[in-house]
Amino acid sequence: MGSAVAERLEGRAVDKVAQRRSELAAATLKTLSELGYARTSLREIAANSEFSHGVLHYYFRDKVDLITHCVREYKAQCVTRYDQVVARSSSAAELAAGFLDKLAETLVQDAAMHRLWYDLRGQSMFEESFRADVAEIDLSLERMIWRVLSRYAELAGVPLDLTPPTAYAVFDGLFLQALLRQLAGDPDAARDLRTAVAAVISRLVPAA
Template sequence: MLGIDLTSVKIFFDNCPNFIKCLWNARTRDFPRRVLWFAITRKHSGRHSAAWLEMTTHSRVKKHTGRVQKAPADKFAERRAELGEAALTTLATLGYARTSLREIAQNSEFSHGVLHYYFSDKVDLIVCSVKQYKARCVTRYDHAVDTATTYDELMEGFLQSLGDTLQGEGHVHRLWYDLRSQALFEAAFHDDVVQIDKSLEDMIWRIMSRFAELSGQDPGLPPSACYALFDGLFLQALLKHLSGDTKAIADMQADVRQSIERLFAAPAKATPAPRKRRA
């Protein structure tokens, strides 16, 4: 009678938001007339109601699907990373034996309950913190390798990075050596310590490989031996530095320089050609 396209009414109702359906279920008297008015106006506007609804529905779906929402697992991992970073200072100050989740909570803005929710125990937290720090440390040395174009540049960049690390972050490296020592006694540390240690060995080998390229000589040692050499020099310097030895950093840099020169002789510098005398 009213010239209503009932198909349009059905399409509208099927595609309308849930809150509109709730209004229908709430028996709002004026609502049916509004739906009928919508169907009539859509019919007489020269556009097919089904096509219009399909277009608007597609736009709404496209808009929402364009939002990339992080999965709960990603958010959980991000939160763990934040807490691990925040706890790093306390862990590095107190060490493994004197640290508990409650102690870390007392020295940070996070509650004991929050830490216990994201970490099963202090072993879990310490491993998370050290892993993150060592990952950053590796990229620092990679930058020295990537930017050096000559043997001397690589030498100075490597020595500078070692000195800066020992000077500014010695307490954090102390935590790493503490963790590595605990792995000799606690099986819970084994896998993570081996993984971190391997990443450091790979880092040293990338540096040695670059020295080999720039000097044209082979180091003559396997990756594990190169890592043991420079890690030992760094640990020795760390012990001296934390004991108040003001020459520890300079002595370490001198020892590292001498070791590299034993492995790779510096390429001979081209001597300038003598000037010709005028007749």
Template structure:
């Protein structure tokens, strides 16, 4: 969580803060796969400690509670996700090439990291009911929306066209397509990632139009 108890917050701001924070990152990375498999409701600190192959006491030393650990895991993964796709947008050299890079990256991420994306949607729903998660989840969601808008702006510039929809429509469309593809993949539809790539390609073309003079 962003607001930690004085016990954990003190270790993050003390003389050994850098080492303590680094150890938190390592433990969060280890706990992520277990958390993603179990989901928020079913995961306990004890089960996550077992997954990390450490004692429950050690896990409690580095994390205030399960909420703190969960948010560290999710923010860590989403930061990696955002950094990865930022580089894709920056490196695009032509409209068709950028479109393919974006759709392929999303398709591959769905295929390779479905359980982590499932955890993200689990926590995003949880944040609607639990104020403890709302601020952190909303910040991550806003970052994803900004990245999606950045990709569409870059695509419009490379294709010498204009964006004809709002940022809200862009993100709602992309997120909806991804969520449905995730659901289909989890339910056994092996073609969902490839179908997502085609749908993202089409959506990018729908988001732009001729520049009006």
């Protein structure tokens, strides 16, 4: 009985730490997305948030730990958004429309966060400490794109003749180009992204 109680208490403590890390990450995302990796330190984040440097350092080993945690949580939320579109779509046209809506929406509303992700991914070529986390996040995004595309093909009743990494590379490249335009103030970036992605989907699944 004593062992069971101790395990429950230990589990609650772990849950509280995870919750606190998530709260701190959410509170510092704005600073991170505005400054980027190179210009961000735990002290800088503390100066732009309600939390002290000591609190941040208690829950995160360093800025690498904090930044990867922030991006991981944000990207997990992104994946969930698209999974919801897949789950509730009953036709290929409905799925395509929902997917395009979410892409355009997140491009406009979350541009700073996507910029942080691409910054982190670029830094992983130089910072070995980033590589495992970046690879894991990248894989989750690749799988998300594949779930969308394979379900689209299934609803359209046609085969899909390409690999998940290829599909991800195509859509990621289109999104990155659109993000660069969006950050530069191009008002047509989201519209052109929708057009480009729709064209690619129609070529990948031509009979739809």
